[in-house]
Amino acid sequence: xxxxxxxxxxxxxxxxxxxxxxxxxxxxxxxxxxxxxxxxxxxxxxxxxxxxxxxxxxxxxxxxxxxxxxxxxxxxxxxxxxxxxxxxxxxxxxxxxxxxxxxxxxxxxxxxxxxxxxxxxxxxxxxxxxxxxxxxxxxxxxxxxxxxxxxxxxxxxxxxxxxxxxxxxxxxxxxxxxxxxxxxxxxxxxxxxxxxxxxxxxxxxxxxxxxxxxxxxxxxxxxxxxxxxxxxxxxxxxxxxxxxxxxxxxxxxxxxxxxxxxxxxxxxxxxxxxxxxxxxxxxxxxxxxxxxxxxxxxxxxxxxxxxxxxxxxxx
Amino acid sequence: xxxxxxxxxxxxxxxxxxxxxxxxxxxxxxxxxxxxxxxxxxxxxxxxxxxxxxxxxxxxxxxxxxxxxxxxxxxxxxxxxxxxxxxxxxxxxx
Amino acid sequence: xxxxxxxxxxxxxxxxxxxxxxxxxxxxxxxxxxxxxxxxxxxxxxxxxxxxxxxxxxxxxxxxxxxxxxxxxxxxxxxxxxxxxxxxxxxxxxxxx
Amino acid sequence: xxxxxxxxxxxxxxxxxxxxxxxxxxxxxxxxxxxxxxxxxxxxxxxxxxxxxxxxxxxxxxxxxxxxxxxxxxxxxxxxxxxxxxxxxxxxxxxxxxxxxxxxxxxxxxxxxx
Numbered sequence: 001x002x003x004x005x006x007x008x009x010x011x012x013x014x015x016x017x018x019x020x021x022x023x024x025x026x027x028x029x030x031x032x033x034x035x036x037x038x039x040x041x042x043x044x045x046x047x048x049x050x051x052x053x054x055x056x057x058x059x060x061x062x063x064x065x066x067x068x069x070x071x072x073x074x075x076x077x078x079x080x081x082x083x084x085x086x087x088x089x090x091x092x093x094x095x096x097x098x099x100x101x102x103x104x105x106x107x108x109x110x111x112x113x114x115x116x117x118x119x120x121x122x123x124x125x126x127x128x129x130x131x132x133x134x135x136x137x138x139x140x141x142x143x144x145x146x147x148x149x150x151x152x153x154x155x156x157x158x159x160x161x162x163x164x165x166x167x168x169x170x171x172x173x174x175x176x177x178x179x180x181x182x183x184x185x186x187x188x189x190x191x192x193x194x195x196x197x198x199x200x201x202x203x204x205x206x207x208x209x210x211x212x213x214x215x216x217x218x219x220x221x222x223x224x225x226x227x228x229x230x231x232x233x234x235x236x237x238x239x240x241x242x243x244x245x246x247x248x249x250x251x252x253x254x255x256x257x258x259x260x261x262x263x264x265x266x267x268x269x270x271x272x273x274x275x276x277x278x279x280x281x282x283x284x285x286x287x288x289x290x291x292x293x294x295x296x297x298x299x300x301x302x303x304x305x306x307x308x309x310x311x312x313x314x315x
Numbered sequence: 316x317x318x319x320x321x322x323x324x325x326x327x328x329x330x331x332x333x334x335x336x337x338x339x340x341x342x343x344x345x346x347x348x349x350x351x352x353x354x355x356x357x358x359x360x361x362x363x364x365x366x367x368x369x370x371x372x373x374x375x376x377x378x379x380x381x382x383x384x385x386x387x388x389x390x391x392x393x394x395x396x397x398x399x400x401x402x403x404x405x406x407x408x409x
Numbered sequence: 410x411x412x413x414x415x416x417x418x419x420x421x422x423x424x425x426x427x428x429x430x431x432x433x434x435x436x437x438x439x440x441x442x443x444x445x446x447x448x449x450x451x452x453x454x455x456x457x458x459x460x461x462x463x464x465x466x467x468x469x470x471x472x473x474x475x476x477x478x479x480x481x482x483x484x485x486x487x488x489x490x491x492x493x494x495x496x497x498x499x500x501x502x503x504x505x506x
Numbered sequence: 507x508x509x510x511x512x513x514x515x516x517x518x519x520x521x522x523x524x525x526x527x528x529x530x531x532x533x534x535x536x537x538x539x540x541x542x543x544x545x546x547x548x549x550x551x552x553x554x555x556x557x558x559x560x561x562x563x564x565x566x567x568x569x570x571x572x573x574x575x576x577x578x579x580x581x582x583x584x585x586x587x588x589x590x591x592x593x594x595x596x597x598x599x600x601x602x603x604x605x606x607x608x609x610x611x612x613x614x615x616x617x618x619x620x
Contacts, residue, residue: 003321007365010325012516014332019520019543021339023527028535029395030339033347035539036388037335040358042546043381044328045513047362047371049553050565056377057575058546061582064384066542069582071395073589074535077596097529105522112514112554121559122569138568139575147572154576161583168594182394189493193390197486200479201383208376216373220575225380228387235394297579304586307593316415323422327429327456334433337445345442345495349449352491353436356453356484357429360460363477364422367467375476382480386487393494 008048015041028074032067039063052216053139056208060224061301068231069305072181134283136214143218144286148275152264155257155293158300162253166244169308175245178306182235194236201229209294213283219290223297230302241306249299256289256296263289317368324364331357348392355385418463425459428452442499446492453488457481510557517550534592538585545581549574 018038025031039062046055126138129146143151169176182190205225212218233239242249263285267276277285334357337350359378366374432452439445461481468474520543527540552570559567 003318003325004369007321007325007328008512010329012512014328015516016519016523017332018335019523022539022543023523023531023536025339028533029344030347031536031539033351033392034335035542037351037354038543039546040355040381042550043377044358044362044365045516045550046553047365047374047377048369049510049513049557050371050560051553051556051571051574052371052373052377054549054553054571054574054578056380057578058549059377059381060384062542062546062578064387066582066585067388068391068395069586069589070535070539071391073593075395076593077535094530097526100529101522101526104525105518108518108521108551109515112511112518112551115514115555115558117558118561119555119558121561121567123559123561123564123567126568127563138564139572142568142572143575147569150573150576154580157580158583161587164587165590168590170597187494187497189490189497190390190393193386193487193490197383197386197483197490200483204379204383204479208380211373211376215376217376220579221380225383228384232387232390235390301582304583307586307590316418319419320422323426323460326426327460330426330430330433331452334436337436343442343499345499346436346445348491348495349442349445350436352488353429353432353449353452356457356488359480359484360425360429360457363460363464363480367464375473375480378480379476379483382483382487386483386491389487389491389494393491393498 011041011045011048015045029071032070032074035070036063036067039067053137053218053221056216056221057224060221060228064228065224065231065301065305072305073307076179132279132282133277133286135286137212137216137218139216140212140218140286140290143220144289145277145282148260148264151293152257152260155260155296158296159253159257162300162303165304166308169244169310173309173311175243176309176311177243178241178303178308179310180234180237180240181231181306182237184237186236190236191238194233194238198229198232201225201232205229205298209290212290213287219293220297223294224301226294226298227301230298231305234302234306241302244309249303252295252299253303254296256293259292260289320364320368324361324368327357327364328361344392348389351392352385352389355381355388359385414466418466421459421463425456425463428456428459432456443496446496446499450488450492454485457484510554513550513557514554517547517554520544520547520550523547534588538588538592541588542581542585545577549577552577 015038018034018041021034022031022038025034039059042062043055043059046052046058126142126146130138130141133141133145135141135145205222208217208225209219209222212222234241264275268274271278331354334350334353337346340346359381362374362378362381429452432448435448435451436445439448458481461477464477465474468477524540524543524545524547527543528537531537531540552574556566556568556570556574559570561567
């Protein structure tokens with residue numbers, strides 16, 4: 001057994017242990033901290049699977065932004081009064097749930113062990129497609145060129161989620177702003193972070209977006225980092241969550257899918273098919289679409305975390 | 316050399332994971348945050364070591380993103396923990 | 410020359426790993442939260458710093474070396490700021506008791 | 507056992523664990539966490555499929571990886587929507603549990619004004 005194999009097994013056991021703790025922790029806060037740690041460990045597993053793009057997305061959105069969503073909502077629930085005592089499910093439910101989960105996990109494990117060898121793959125087709133787009137990162141090429149329909153519809157799912165979150169607002173708050181993310185009187189250290197880390201973070205985000213064409217990175221990961229930076233600014237109270245009826249916010253939210261659809265329709269005229277990019281222009285078009293997707297993701301994630309409007313009009 | 320890098324990565328991961336025991340025990344939320352922060356830094360260190368040993372391209376950017384998000388997570392945690400006392404008793408500060 | 414660089418890497422990374430080890434032991438064994446915070450910041454700053462130092466001779470390009478240093482700088486910045494934030498939260502809580 | 511198979515088995519175990527937590531934990535926020543665990547387990551299974559599909563000079567099949575990236579974002583959107591619904595439920599009824607056996611009827615307007 002080589003060192004690498006031992007490391008893999010250790011990593012796997014660690015991931016499972018932290019996952020057990022997110023389920024078993026007594027308080028929600030401990031569970032969320034464990035979940036964020038779990039996301040980080042999972043990022044290392046993704047690196048071991050040669051998937052740095054996924055590693056970054058998992059760390060940024062799967063663990064970082066989801067973590068702050070749960071911490072913030074947990075704090076809001078707490079500040080609105082102690083959560084009512086949870087009714088503990090009975091032993092029989094525990095046992096049957098355990099049996100069901102064990103069954104599901106075993107079935108899935110069996111499928112994984114029975115995967116055909118060599119397994120079917122779309123990599124050769126992706127390689128061909130990559131040559132046509134002029135990109136260097138196959139994952140970006142798949143996202144924006146080859147399977148662009150999926151990515152566009154996924155952007156629309158994000159929009160639907162925003163509509164859903166906003167629509168649970170009380171009528172009297174409609175058109176107002178969500179509750180502030182941070183506390184009044186932010187501390188000095190927070191302001192220091194806001195003033196030094198955020199510019200650096202924006203730089204890193206733009207860098208990750210730019211290298212995404214040829215190396216791991218791209219609009220999703222960069223958008224998540226920019227979203228995190230915007231949320232730090234809002235936690236430090238240097239800016240407030242925008243009112244839901246502000247025009248610029250809505251333009252930012254729809255720009256990604258809108259540009260995507262326009263580019264797709266233009267493909268009918270210029271290259272004869274929906275989402276066909278004309279020869280030689282594929283790379284600039286892809287980067288153009290990605291730039292607006294970046295904007296949409298960076299705007300959508302904080303809006304989803306901030307939640308529905310709770311104040312009738314901004315201060 | 317590669318084996319040494321992997322060994323170091325495993326060792327760091329193991330020690331900071333032992334530190335994760337603080338997440339379990341607490342007692343306070345601050346201790347939990349500290350353990351998560353230590354895991355963040357150790358995770359970045361072992362990520363860099365593993366990447367250097369197995370030559371996965373572009374891992375520096377992933378680690379850069381992780382470093383940013385570690386800071387973001389601690390900010391969010393402190394903010395989430397401290398929301399229950401809203402009164403401005405720290406207005407002056409030091 | 411190569412051998413000397415490898416030796417340097419090994420020494421620096423081993424020292425970094427030791428600081429992580431010391432930080433974890435401190436986090437587990439120190440009696441109260443503020444001393445644990447003290448142990449944590451040593452591990453954060455020195456541990457990662459030494460590992461980055463040890464990896465520097467092995468990177469391919471100047472840009473990658475700069476990225477490694479930037480990672481360390483980011484962790485230093487956020488470590489310092491969050492230690493301050495956590496310390497304040499602790500002090501506030503401690504005042505109640 | 508190859509590292510990718512190991513990761514796939516971890517994914518299977520995570521799905522089971524998340525399913526258990528989803529059923530057993532009464533608090534909705536914990537249910538969302540468990541739901542996310544299931545999600546990441548499924549993503550890991552995708553990861554092993556991607557790794558096994560290494561061909562044509564790529565160390566992985568990029569198509570499942572791209573699907574995982576979109577999937578992570580969609581999972582977050584679903585969690586955010588669920589959180590918004592829970593907070594609204596809490597504002598309306600003052601409780602955070604999903605069972606309607608004891609519908610507490612205390613409208614907490616001060617919670618809404620926050």
